[in-house]
Amino acid sequence: MFTLTRNGKPIYLNLLQIRLPVPGFMSILHRVSGAFLTLAIPFAIYVLDLSLRSPEGFAQAHLLLDGWLARLVLLGLLWALLHHLFAGIRYLLLDVDVGIDKPRYRQSAWAVLVAAPALAVLLLGALS
DSSP: OEEEOTTSOEEEOOTTSOOOOHHHHHHHHHHHHHHHHHHHHHHHHHHHHHHHHOHHHHHHHHHHTOSHHHHHHHHHHHHHHHHHHHHHHHHHHHHTTSSOSHHHHHHHHHHHHHHHHHHHHHHHHHHO
């Protein structure tokens, strides 16, 4: 990305040095979580299909999802789902002018950033 100076010359903009406000960071994570959920659809369909084929297929699906790496992927999927849900609700409320003043805007962004991973860990722990 480039910005222009007054004389029209481009300046290199280092995105790693920009300090985003919390709502901006949450907005980027909302997009990342949506992309992650979209990319996970084929895997979810495969595992669902495998589990519904037969009792042996269910055992294979269970074996596929039983391990620390699978738990990590499931935690990521659960976080993405919850983050995308909570951020989406937040955006819907902002669209109807609920919480648009600056303190509430930042508080709701923090609430999404804290609640989604916390609830994901709790839910995955309850499923284990």
